[in-house]
Each structure stands twice: as structure tokens, then as C-alpha cells.
Amino acid sequence: MSAAKPRSDVPHLAVTDLVAGYVPDVPILRGASLRVDDGEIVAVLGPNGAGKSTLVKAVAGLVPARSGDILVHGASILGLATHKLVGTGVAYVPQVGNVFTRLSVEENLELGGLGGPPSRTRQRIAGMYALFPDLARFRRLAAGRLSGGQRQMVAVARALMAEPHLLMLDEPSAGLSPRMVELVFQKLLEIRAVGVSILLVEQNAKAALAICDRGYVLAEGRERFEGSGRDLLASPEIGALYLGATTRLAS
Amino acid sequence: MIQVLADGVVAASFIVLGVVGLSMIYNILNFPSFAQGDHIATGAYIALGIVALAGTAGSIAGLSFGWPLIGALICATILNGLLALLIDRSIYRQLRLRNASRISLIMASFGVALMLRNLIVLLAGHDPQYYAFAIQPALSIGGARITPNDLLAVIVTTMMVVALHLFLSRTTLGKSMRAVSENPSLARVNGIDVDRVIRWTWLIGAGLAAIAGVLLGLSVQVNPSMGFELLLPMFAAMIVGGVTSVYGAVLGALLIGVAEAITVHYIAPEYRQAVAFLVVILVLLARPQGILGEKA
Amino acid sequence: MDILSYLVFFSAVSGIYAIATLGLNLQWGFTGIMNVGVVGFFGVGAYATAFLTGPAYPDAFGGFGLPPLVGYLGAMIASGLAALVVGLLTIRLRHDFLAIGTFGAAICIQLLAMNLKPITRGFDGLHSLPRPFAGLAATPVAANAYFLAMVVAIIAAVVWALERMVRSPWGRVLRAIREDEEASAALGKNAFAFRLQTFVMGSMLMGLAGALYASFTGFVSPQDLLPILTFQVYVMLIVGGSGNNYGAVLGAVLIWALWTMTETFLGAVLPAGLKQQVSALRVVLVGLILVLMLLYRPQGLLPERANVSREARLQG
């Protein structure tokens, strides 16, 4: 079901001058641009309400774009129905409500692999249990009964079921204990290692910058800074102005 | 006592078959359809039309009808589903595309209900009608007397509930339906075509309603308001069962059916419809989430 | 002369509907309470009037022969009390459950009308109610004209009062409640009280309409308590424009005109003996109008005035 592996000199995802919002005439994104290249982990940081979630929702087709463009593997996906996004090789883990709580863990995974042949789905599920051994124990349990960290694992595994080339994660660390955050981010590195690019929206700037290749700082609906993880981490003004976490970054 | 239980289970069968569609539509399209009762009636009348053309000669194993009725039942199930699909396309879908409020959808379903019922009157008149008249001696099962037609209703309903369970728990489409009813936007993100799920919801909901209509018609009679009279018990069953769960609705239907039978036997048959209302009010006051419902 | 008496009759009945529609506008248009039991409160009013003003029936309790005015007041009190009971049970519920609950309440009221024979005489109904102004007017037409004048006066008074109320701080709270069920939940007990107040007041208007209807036709039976009446009143409000009192009155007149005209027209065009079909076709037609309105002009012919709703949003 996943798209053919594209040429690696075209960005996986390119967002250019995107204007988008929930209601007409109230743009939340006001000309945002970003790019995710082959094999990259790209972080999107920014204060609460900056429009980070709106950005990934717009890519997923859940928020209408007014102008600008969204290219996946060089082809515009503007106006694409949300349910066709997985077919382009892009998987998305929303910030909230990212698992079907009334479905079992295994059913969540099955739905993630929708459309593929059943044998392939079973194979993928086994692969997910290998990646997240905890989940195998809870396979028959309703996902709503898992802990926050375990649910996040289900959400990521569900997204990976579609064999995406690009994984978009919206604040996967929200509400998790530091140990759990470390574990999730460790998994992200493992996922990247098998060739999946990652667009990582985060509040937890320190953790995100530590694993990303590049990062963007979003504020007032536009990207204000772009740089390598190390550069952004080292820049005190960025921390002070936009991440509201100077002390945390420095510590 | 056994007789009351038996009558209750028979009454519950029709509610069960109707409430499945009501509950699915409620959970997937997010509004209580006031037309679900009348979908039961249209199903019964479609089958009646087919029987009028094909006849229902003979009688199978003590039942009041012959094989043509089985054929009519199957055709009515499909045609009734298609009718619901047509209504969705031309009305509800248009409202969804306009982001209409839930209240508008409820009002529209109210309008659809009256249109369907009166289209029936227009085409078939007010008078009660019957599928067949063959004599059927009542059976005695464990001390309860039950006609073969009623027994068939219970058996068919049980089969349908089992089939529904297998469908929802084993098939991709069934799981997709559960997914859409819980979280439509995550379902879309997952690659589920929500419009397709909605189409199947109408087909299944109205299809089962047609089966309810035919069985009810065999058990009692066919008349234009036969389905509308089931609407309140169906709402009650859905609410008692916790709204979010089809299984809860099925249990709720059993409860309402037995409560109705108790009222008919021991209290006052003429207040049968009021029972559903009382049960609903009691449940909502005691547990706003219903019996099997989860906290929102 | 014939036309005139028909017109008077028509106007009086549409005026009665207008009063019920104004009641619904208070509940739904201004407060967002989806009362699907309009006919129940209409029925309580109709029966209460019959009970108070009717002649003594040999086979039923009631029939006190009181003057119509006492009947109307009694009707408003009775329907207000009924609404208080139903409201206490359902007004806390979510929109859709409230709709189902009020729908069920109306069905129960109809069941009572059918089965509480010692008071309602079941399907036979309560008949020979005194016609208002019958003693004052020389001819039945004149009596109807007086009645019409009274109905118009009532409508004018109700519209005047409602307009004042919805413009008051009280009315702004109502719209805040309507605009945002969630936010108004934060008002807690307060929102409950406000909703209950409008529910009771609106239902009293429906009860008054029922009382006027019973005393105008001189007869009430369970046949007058069919759910179709609820539907008609909703269509009237939606066509006229919910949230607009003048729209409510306009919608009532228009839809009642359409309702009676289709009967006259179809009755003339179609062969006799198709009476049943004619009334069925008429319902289908009105259903179609409702759906078309919901699709193409959901705000109604006279939309809610913008300044009012903007005010509400600021408040909310």
C-alpha cells in the first residue's frame, strides 16, 4: 500500500508559504515553510498556540489550506482526502486521541495496516511487537486501558503499520514521565534507522533537539528559525524568546 | 411468569433488530434518527409489495407463510438499505457537507420520518395488512406458548445478533465501523474511507430494520405506523444500553421488551409505550451514561 | 361572505399556531432547547380548558362550565406544571437526549388522553365546549371574528413581551446558553434555572394555543394530539426563522396557508375518495419544504437579527 520509494534528492515533505486555519479569515498558519529530507529527523518547536499542531493537521488534510503548497515527494497533496494520505507514504500520530480506546491493541494495529494483504499485515504486527515488546502482552486489551506511555507506543506502532516513508508525530512526549520520554525517543531513533524520516512536533525542546538533525522554531504561524539541533540548542536567544525554557535548556 | 418472559423476548426481538441501526447511525453519524422506526415500516411494506406480486403460497413447517416470503424478506432487506442510502445521499449527506448542526440532522430525520410514513399511506393506504393467513398452531416450549412465527422472530434475531458480533469483531469493515464511531478523524488518518463506512451503516441499519418490519408484520400486522410505535422503545433501549455500544443497545432492548411484557400482563396493556419512557428517564437520572456506557 | 368567514376561520387557526410557534421560539430559537414534545403541552392545555369549561359529562369527572377565560388561565397553569415536571426530568440532559425525552413525554401525554377515561373520555373526547363570544355575537361568523381579534391581541402581547424579554439581560443569558452548551454548563445551577424557566414559559404558550384551539373548535380528542403537530410547529419556526418572533408568526401563517391550500387544491384536482392520500401527500410536501429549508435557507425567511446574536456572542 505504501508508495514506491522516491528519489532521495526530492524532499519527502516540503511545505511552502502555507496559510491555513480552522475558520475562514482567521489564519493560524501565516506563510509557514519547512522541509523534511530523506532519513532526517526534523523537529518543530515553538510556544503553546504557535500553530505546530495546525501545521501537521494541515498536511494531513484535517485543516484546509488557503494558500501555499504541500508537496510529498515533489507532488502537491493540497485537497487530498485525509484517508488517502497514508497511500502517499505519510503517517500521522495526532497529539490527542491517537488510539482507538475501545479497540484492542491488535485491532488498532490492524487498522493501521488497512488495505495491505492479510499476510503482510500479520507480518507487520509481529514486527511491531518486536519493536515494542510491551504491546505483545496487551494485544487483546482495549487500548483505552493502557498507560499513557503504552498508548503512545500503540499510536506510533499503528502509524508504522502503513509502512510510511515519513512519520509525523505531534508531541509524543506530552504527559509522559522522563524515563518514558527517553524510551519513546530511543524508539524514534530505531525507526529512523530503518529508513523512515520523522517530523517531530515537540514542546519538550531539549529532548527533541537532542535527537533531531534539524529543527524549526515556529511562532505566530510562521517559522522563525531554522538550524541544526545543536545550533538551536546552543542559541540562548531562541531559548529565551520562543521556547520559554532557557533555564531548562541550559541546565 | 415464563409466559411473560417469552412475550418479552419476542417483543424485544423487533426492538433489537431496529435499535442496531439506530445505535450505529447515532454513533457514526452523531444524531438520533427519528426516522429509524419508519425504516422498519418501509421494509415491511416493500416485502408486502413483493408478496403481493409473487404470492406466498404454502406454509413451511407450521409457519404461516411459504417460501416466497423468504425471498421477499431478502429483497426487502436489500431494497430498504438502498432506500436509506438514497435518503442519505439526497438529504443527510448534503447537510453534512454544509456542516449542519446535529439539531438540523435531527429535524431532517423528523421530516424524513413523516415523509416515509405518509408515502406509505399514499401508496398502500392506512388499513392494516397481512402477509399470509395460514393457520399456525401455537407451540408450547417449557411452559410458554409461542406461535411459530414469533419463535422464528426470536431465532432470526439471535442469528442476526451473532452475525453482527462476528461482523464487528472479525471483519475489516466492522472494525472500521467501530473505529469511525469512536474517532472519525483518527479513522481518516488511518486511511479509512469514512464515506464508505457511512454507506454501509445505512445499508446494515436499514437492512436489519426491514427484517424487523417483516417479522413484526408476521407477528402482528403491517400498518403505516408500526415502526413509529417502536421508535420510543428503540430510543429507550439505546439509552439504557449506554449509547456508545451496539451490544448495550441489544441488552437494553431485552430489558425494555421484558418491561413491556410485564406491564401488559400485570399492570395495564394500554400504557405499554409509557414503560419505555419511564425506564429511560429512570436510567438517565440514575446514570446519565446508561448501563454499559463509559464515562465520557 | 363565504370567503370572509373562511378567511376569519383560517386566520384564527393560524394565529393559534403562531402562539405555539412563539412558545417554541422561546425554547428553541432563543435558548436552544429542542422540545420535541410540543404537542404534549398543547394537549395538556386543550384538555385543561375542556375540563374547566366543558359541560358536565355523565360519564366523566370534570366539565365545570367555567368561563373560557378561566379555562385559558387554567390551561396555562396546567401546561406550565406539566412542563415543570418534564423539565425537571429532562432539562439537564444533552440536546439529543432532551429531544428523545420530550418526545417520550408527549407520547405519554397522548396515552393519558386516550386511556384516562374518567377525565378524558378516551377516544370519544370532550365535546360541546362553549364557543367564546357565542353569546355576544349575532352570528357565528361574528363570534369567530371576535375570537380572531382576541387571538391577534394575544399574539401582539406575546410578541411585545418576548421582544422585551430577549433584549433584557435575562435574554442575553439565554443566548449565551444556546450558543455554547459547554460554556453554559459552567454556569451550573444558573443555566439549569434559566433553561427550566424558558421551557416552562414556552410550554405555557403551547398550552394556551391548545386551549384556544379546543375552545375554538369546541372539541378535543386524542386525535388532536398527534406528533405531526410538533412537526408542523417546527416547520413553521424554521421556515419563518428561528430566533425571530416575527418570523415565528410569519412561518405559522405561511405553513398553515400551505397546509390548508394543499388540501383544498389537491381535493379539487384529485378524484374524491382519495382523501387519505391527499392528507398524506400534504405531509410529504411539508416534509420536503422542511428539508429544503434546512439545506438552502437554514436561517429561515426572517433570520435572527444580527445585532442580537453578536451581542450574544460577546456575552458568551
Ligand SMILES: Nc1ncnc2c1ncn2[C@@H]1O[C@H](COP(=O)(O)OP(=O)(O)O)[C@@H](O)[C@H]1O
Ligand atoms: N479546532 C480548532 N478550532 C479553532 N481554533 C483552533 C483549533 N485548534 C487550535 N486552534 C487555535 O489555533 C492556534 C494554534 O493551535 P495549535 O496549532 O494547536 O498550537 P500548538 O500545537 O502549537 O500548541 C491556537 O490559537 C488555537 O486556539
Ligand SMILES: [Mg+2]
Ligand atoms: Mg499542539
